[in-house]
Amino acid sequence: xxxxxxNRGLFLPHYKESTEDKAIAxxxxxxxxxxxxxxxxxxxxxxxxxxxxxxxxGQKIGDSEAFVSAAVFAxxxxxxxxIEPRSNFTGADVESVVIEVAEKQEExxxxxRDISNxxxxxxxxxxxxxxxxxMGGAAFPTNVKLSPPKPVDVVIINASxxxxxxxxxxxxxxxMAEELVLGAKLIAxxxxxxxxxxxxxxxxxxxxxxIKAQIEGEEGIxxxxxxxKYPQGAEKQLIYAATGREVPPGKLPLEVGVVVQxxxxxxxxYEACRFGKPLYERVLTVSGDAAANPGNVKVPIGTTIEHxxxxxxxxxxxxxxxxxxxxxxxxxxxxxxxxxxxxxGTSGILLFSEEMLxxxxxxxxxxxxxxxxxxxxxxxxxxxSMNAEKGxxxxxxEWGAMDCFxxxxxxxxxxxxxxxxxxxxxxxxAQAAK
Amino acid sequence: MSNDLSLSFNTSPHLRSxxxxxxxxxxxxxxxxxxxxxxxxxxxxxxxxxxxxxxVAATLTDLVFRKILGRWNTPFDGSALVTGLLIALTxxxxxxxxxxxxxxxxxxxxxxxxxxxxxxxxFNPALFGRVSGILFAGLFFNQVNTTFAPLxxxxxxxxxxxxxxxxxLLKMGAEMPPMAQMFVANxxxxxxxxxxxxxxIGGVYLFVRGHIKWxxxxxxxxxxxxxxxxxxxPELAVYHILAGGLMIGALFMATxxxxxxVTPKGMIIFGVAIGILIMVFRLALSPTEGTxxxxxxxxxxxxxxxxxxxxxxxxxxxAKAQAQAVSAETAGKPA
Ligand code: SF4
Ligand code: SF4
Numbered sequence: 001x002x003x004x005x006x007n008r009g010l011f012l013p014h015y016k017e018s019t020e021d022k023a024i025a026x027x028x029x030x031x032x033x034x035x036x037x038x039x040x041x042x043x044x045x046x047x048x049x050x051x052x053x054x055x056x057x058g059q060k061i062g063d064s065e066a067f068v069s070a071a072v073f074a075x076x077x078x079x080x081x082x083i084e085p086r087s088n089f090t091g092a093d094v095e096s097v098v099i100e101v102a103e104k105q106e107e108x109x110x111x112x113r114d115i116s117n118x119x120x121x122x123x124x125x126x127x128x129x130x131x132x133x134x135m136g137g138a139a140f141p142t143n144v145k146l147s148p149p150k151p152v153d154v155v156i157i158n159a160s161x162x163x164x165x166x167x168x169x170x171x172x173x174x175x176m177a178e179e180l181v182l183g184a185k186l187i188a189x190x191x192x193x194x195x196x197x198x199x200x201x202x203x204x205x206x207x208x209x210x211i212k213a214q215i216e217g218e219e220g221i222x223x224x225x226x227x228x229k230y231p232q233g234a235e236k237q238l239i240y241a242a243t244g245r246e247v248p249p250g251k252l253p254l255e256v257g258v259v260v261q262x263x264x265x266x267x268x269x270y271e272a273c274r275f276g277k278p279l280y281e282r283v284l285t286v287s288g289d290a291a292a293n294p295g296n297v298k299v300p301i302g303t304t305i306e307h308x309x310x311x312x313x314x315x316x317x318x319x320x321x322x323x324x325x326x327x328x329x330x331x332x333x334x335x336x337x338x339x340x341x342x343x344x345g346t347s348g349i350l351l352f353s354e355e356m357l358x359x360x361x362x363x364x365x366x367x368x369x370x371x372x373x374x375x376x377x378x379x380x381x382x383x384x385s386m387n388a389e390k391g392x393x394x395x396x397x398e399w400g401a402m403d404c405f406x407x408x409x410x411x412x413x414x415x416x417x418x419x420x421x422x423x424x425x426x427x428x429x430a431q432a433a434k
Numbered sequence: 435m436s437n438d439l440s441l442s443f444n445t446s447p448h449l450r451s452x453x454x455x456x457x458x459x460x461x462x463x464x465x466x467x468x469x470x471x472x473x474x475x476x477x478x479x480x481x482x483x484x485x486x487x488x489x490v491a492a493t494l495t496d497l498v499f500r501k502i503l504g505r506w507n508t509p510f511d512g513s514a515l516v517t518g519l520l521i522a523l524t525x526x527x528x529x530x531x532x533x534x535x536x537x538x539x540x541x542x543x544x545x546x547x548x549x550x551x552x553x554x555x556x557f558n559p560a561l562f563g564r565v566s567g568i569l570f571a572g573l574f575f576n577q578v579n580t581t582f583a584p585l586x587x588x589x590x591x592x593x594x595x596x597x598x599x600x601x602x603l604l605k606m607g608a609e610m611p612p613m614a615q616m617f618v619a620n621x622x623x624x625x626x627x628x629x630x631x632x633x634x635i636g637g638v639y640l641f642v643r644g645h646i647k648w649x650x651x652x653x654x655x656x657x658x659x660x661x662x663x664x665x666x667x668p669e670l671a672v673y674h675i676l677a678g679g680l681m682i683g684a685l686f687m688a689t690x691x692x693x694x695x696v697t698p699k700g701m702i703i704f705g706v707a708i709g710i711l712i713m714v715f716r717l718a719l720s721p722t723e724g725t726x727x728x729x730x731x732x733x734x735x736x737x738x739x740x741x742x743x744x745x746x747x748x749x750x751x752x753a754k755a756q757a758q759a760v761s762a763e764t765a766g767k768p769a
Contacts, residue, residue, distance in 0.1 A: 001508060007748075012449070039578045074716070121646065154468050164449065192647060202746065226448060234665055236748060236749065240748075246748065246749040246751075246752045246753070247749050248749040248750065248752075248753035249747045249748070249749050249753070250748050251749070251753075255648065261468065288718065299649050325446075327450050329446075329447065329448045329449045330446060330447040330448070330449065331446050332446055332448065333446070333550050334444055334445070334446075351446075352448065356449075357448065357450075363455060363511070363552070363553070364550075364551060364552060364553030364690050366455055366460070366552060366553045366692055367553065367692050367693075367694070367696055368691045369647075369691070369696040369697070370453065372697060374697045376748065377747060377748045378745050378747055378748045379747060380696070381746070383740075399744075400488075400747055403747045403748070406446070407699060408446050408447030408449075410448075411447050411450070412447050412449060412450060412451050413453060415451070415453040415454050415455045415457070416455055416553070417454075421445060421447065425445075
């Protein structure tokens with residue numbers, strides 16, 4: 001088996017041992033859920049319910065006329081108690097629908113449609129109707145991504161899960177391989193692609209086997225086994241590893257005829273097309289060295305991280321963690337409070353002890369060249385940071401700041417602990433303001 | 435659980451490697467232990483004295499300049515100790531204590547701290563200090579030349595401790611010590627000249643620890659070897675590599691992070707240019723200080739090398755190639 005990969009990048013310790021073999025579990029419902037009306041890239045939704053309304057699981061509660069947007073749905077049976085701004089995972093206040101969870105939950109009933117002769121338009125319509133977005137973190141509306149203005153010949157399902165600690169995609173692969181493959185085929189059909197590739201890192205042998213068992217003997221479908229290197233799950237790096245094509249700077253995968261979708265998204269597409277089931281729940285990983293009982297859980301969108309942490313046994317030894325991160329440890333968001341809700345793009349809740357967070361003060365760049373060696377975009381993080389620090393944003397852009405996708409490798413390896421990603425963001429902001 | 439935890443809020447990434455500047459500096463010191471040990475074995479207490487004076491001078495200079503420049507709170511990174519040790523190793527045991535002090539004050543105080551501190555220096559502090567120390571000694575303190583071997587090598591063996599340096603012998607065309615002895619342990623010249631083998635062991639250690647790449651040392655040594663073969667013949671070519679400051683220069687000075695290029699391509703250009711300059715100095719000009727001057731001169735070109743060797747961003751090269759192919763394809767066609 002030949003293992004594929006991309007250039008540069010870095011082998012990170014992956015810390016997946018504590019959860020990779022734990023089956024996806026359900027947890028007790030919370031007392032209320034907080035469902036932000038914007039969980040995606042694009043136009044925010046407007047609430048289509050009012051305070052006092054009784055809502056059913058899967059009922060649409062927010063929608064938008066805009067093309068680039070994704071509807072949101074009630075994730076429980078209950079009563080709308082408020083529609084107000086609530087803090088989300090980025091710390092911003094976002095208009096949200098608060099639902100008090102009813103004591104008695106009814107089993108939702110879904111239709112059962114024949115997916116074998118759905119057309120591309122049918123598939124896109126079902127996806128739009130289900131409010132599906134990219135579940136790997138970017139949360140871009142999926143029906144938009146599957147309406148390409150250029151021909152696409154390859155669909156890649158991103159099953160790399162290259163961020164340390166996260167194992168939710170891995171578990172989905174193992175436990176729901178059939179749904180995953182069916183969803184992936186629907187995606188390929190929607191864009192009329194001839195080739196379907198699953199990109200999986202070698203550290204998920206059971207996931208690779210599960211998918212292979214589903215696609216055995218089929219033409220035009222394959223598993224691209226990739227090296228356990230970060231950031232293998234970044235779109236451009238994955239496309240390069242799987243097809244050898246390089247997406248030009250500033251361009252989308254479409255430029256080289258490729259569409260990339262995440263594992264969770266593919267399963268959601270299947271459920272939307274077959275059952276008409278909207279995206280109101282997701283699988284995520286609770287982990288980190290300060291988590292009492294790490295695992296993978298399926299939770300309703302809108303559940304607060306506080307409730308999930310409690311259900312997973314709370315903090316290890318009852319000790320307050322040094323940091324709580326939503327998403328992966330390399331690109332995720334640190335939280336200042338625990339009442340923020342899980343959204344469609346939340347892949348993990350990570351609890352870190354103080355000891356895990358060695359954060360020495362940052363020093364000048366000593367030009368050790370480690371960041372230059374490992375940057376997967378072949379940029380010059382050293383020069384970017386030196387210039388941006390002095391406010392020389394034009395020069396920072398010349399050394400590649402605008403092509404940085406903030407994977408965090410440069411900061412990880414830097415012996416001077418330089419805040420390069422932050423300086424890249426400053427540069428992008430300054431350049432955008434021009 | 436409350437919602438007002440004292441959680442640290444900062445931006446991604448939230449993980450860090452264990453790399454620190456301190457660790458790297460301590461590794462350089464470890465890498466210099468073999469050569470220091472051989473030097474002490476050969477020169478005895480005099481070598482201990484030279485190293486000790488230089489380390490004390492380095493530490494005091496660091497402290498005083500930080501105090502003056504208000505950089506009191508910057509973390510202690512161990513880089514001054516590295517510079518102090520490197521400076522000591524470039525001198526002979528006859529170097530007077532004040533020459534060592536001058537070299538450290540200029541190297542650490544002026545070439546580094548006054549330039550903005552670690553990371554901002556254009557020149558390698560140890561070499562800058564070493565060369566300045568000698569210039570000062572030569573310019574203003576002529577009367578003490580006899581206690582200063584590198585400037586008095588032409589007088590032949592001036593005292594019982596050191597013999598004429600192999601490099602001087604090489605220039606004079608005198609008979610060289612046996613090659614094996616040159617490689618393992620010999621008595622010529624400065625502390626770091628006594629054992630290329632010990633330096634090599636230190637260099638390999640730094641390489642294995644991931645602090646240096648092979649590109650600079652290999653391109654310097656390779657270039658010197660090739661030019662030596664062409665102009666001096668096979669046997670002398672090898673002596674050119676083993677003699678003088680070449681080994682410590684190629685392995686420890688030219689590989690200094692701050693004052694060398696950041697990409698392999700840049701490193702090779704840098705290394706080859708240094709190798710050429712060394713041989714120009716050695717074959718055509720003065721036999722001493724060739725390595726030091728060659729590296730210092732190329733230090734000045736590092737920003738230029740970095741700019742000229744700038745690599746294309748991911749996806750840029752194939753995109754360009756494709757655009758060219760398309761324009762070539764359409765060029766012949768009637769519009
Ligand atoms: S510069 Fe950007 S793309 Fe390159 S390593 Fe740093 S964060 Fe990643
Ligand atoms: S890793 Fe840090 S110290 Fe090293 S070159 Fe990059 S920015 Fe500079």
